[in-house]
Amino acid sequence: MPDPVVRIRGLSKRYGDFTALDRVDLDVVQGEILALLGPNGAGKTTLISIVAGLVRASEGEATVLGRDVVRDYRFTRRAVGLVPQETNFDPFFTVEETLRFQAGYFGVRLSPDRLEEILHALDLAGKRHANTRSLSGGMKRRLLIGKALVHEPKVLFLDEPTAGVDVRLRQQLWAYVRLLRSRGTTIVLTTHYLEEAEELAERVAVIDRGRILLVEGKELLMARRGGKTLRVSLGAPIPELPGRLAAMGARLAEGGCAIDVDAPSEGSFGPVLAALAEAGLPIGDVETRRARLEEVFVSLLGDGAAGGAP
C-alpha cells in the first residue's frame, strides 16, 4: 500500500471529562474518497478539524503527506482544504473578493483562469460581483467549497457537505466531488447521510462516541455485513408457511400476501425458489433487495454499543 496522504495515530481529544476522540488510528489513501460515517456527536468534525488545524489534539499525532500538522503546519495547511459544516460569509465582500482573500491567506495569487474555473464549476460565475450577503443558502455553501479549493489542496475535507441542501444541489455537489477525485484530489467527507457515503465513497470509516469502529472498502463492507432479501408476492394470502420454507428462514409478510427470505450477500436463492415451486404457491412477483449501507451502519452501531458496555 502506498504511503497514506493522511495518517492518524492514537489521536485523542478531551474537553474536560468528555472524550470527543479516543485513540483514533486512521489512514487516508491517495486519490480515494473516504466517508467518515457516524451519528451526530460521534467525533467526525473534531477529527477532521485536528487535521485541518482548527482543533488541537490532547494526544496522538496526525500527519499530512508525511508532515506533522502541528510542527509543520505551514506545509500541511497548504495541502489541506476544509469545507466547514456551518456556512460562513463576510457581508463586507463580494464572491470574487472572498475567493481572492482566501487564496491570499494561503500565499497564492488566484490566476484569472483558476478563478473562472472555480466560479464556473460551482455555478457562481453570474454572482462573482455580488455581495456574499445576497447569496442563497446553496450558493453560500458552494462558495465555501470554492474557498476550500483556491489553493488547490491535495486533500479536501468536506464536513457534512450536503446537510440541509436540496436534492438538485446535492446531485451537483456529488458530481463535483467525483470530478475533483478524478483529477487526483483525495477526499474525506463526514456525513450522517448514509446515502451520501453509499453514493460517493470507496471506503467507509464508521465512528461512534470518539472511536473508529471499522474502516473498510464500501463494497467489502456491504458484502460482509449486508445481506440481501428475497420478496415473493403471492397471488393470494396464505395462512401459514409450508414447513420446508419455514426451515429455510422464510417469514410471512404483508399479512400473508408475501414471503421474505434473507440470505448473505453472496448466498443463492435457488433452493428457496425450488421449494416455493414445489409447494405450488401462487407466485405474483419476485424481487430481491440488497441491504443498504444504512442497515449495515445500524447493525455496526449496535455492535459498538454492545462492545462499549461494561
Added chain:
Amino acid sequence: MNTLGVRTLFSKEMRRFLRVPGQTVLSPLITTSLYFLVFGWSLGSRIREVDGVPYARFILPGLVMLGVVTNAYLNSASSLFVMKLQGTVVDVLVSPLSYAEILGAFVAAAVVRGLLVGGIMWLVGAAFTGFGVAHPAVATLLLVAVASGFAALGFLTATWAASFEQVNFLPTFVVTPLTFLGGVFYSASMAPPALRWLTRSNPVYYLVEALRWAVLGRSDVPPGAGLAVAAVLATGALAAAYAVLRSGWRLRG
C-alpha cells in the same frame, strides 16, 4: 514568512473599514468635532489660555489621542468579533498564517485606522488653531505605539467577548473615563487637589501630556513618562494578545 498572506489579511482589514467610512471614519470625526466646538469655543471664550496656549489648541492633542485610541481599539475588536460571530475566523485559522502574522495584520490595519481618524481630526482642529507641530517624529512614534497597544487590547477583548456588549466594555467603562479624567480638557496643575491626584495616577494622562509636548512643545510632565507608558502598553498588550492567540483560547478548540 507568508508575506502574501499577511498583506492579504491587512488589505482585507483595511477594505473592511474603508467600505463603511460613515461608521468608521466620519462618525468619530463628527463626535470629536462636536467636542472641539462645544469645549473649544464655548469654554475657550472664558478660559482663553492654559499656560500661554489658546484653550482650543490646548485640548486638540487630547482629542486626537482619544480618537486614535478608540478607533484602533474598535477596529480590531469589532473585526475579530464579527469574524467569530460569522464563523469566518475559520478561514484565517485553517490558513498557513502564523500567530504573529495574524496579529500583525490585524494590529497594523487598526493602527492605520487610528492614525487616519486622528490625522483627520488634527487637520480639522488645526485649521482653527494652527498647523504647527513642535516634534512631529515623537508625535507619530507615540501615536503608533499607543494605537498598537489599543489595537492589541481590542484583539484580546474580541477573543474573550461573547457579545457586542462585552466588546464595548473597555471603551465605555475604561477608555472614556480615563480619557476624560486624563487631562484632555484641563491642565492637572489647574485642577483642585483631589482631581489633580486622580489625574496624575491615571496612565492616560501621561500619554495626553506626551502628545501635548510633541504638538505644542510644552507639557506639565516630561514627555519621557508618556513615551514610557506607551512603550509598556504596546509591548504588554501585544505580548498578551500573542500569548492568548497562541494558546488557542476561545478560537481554537
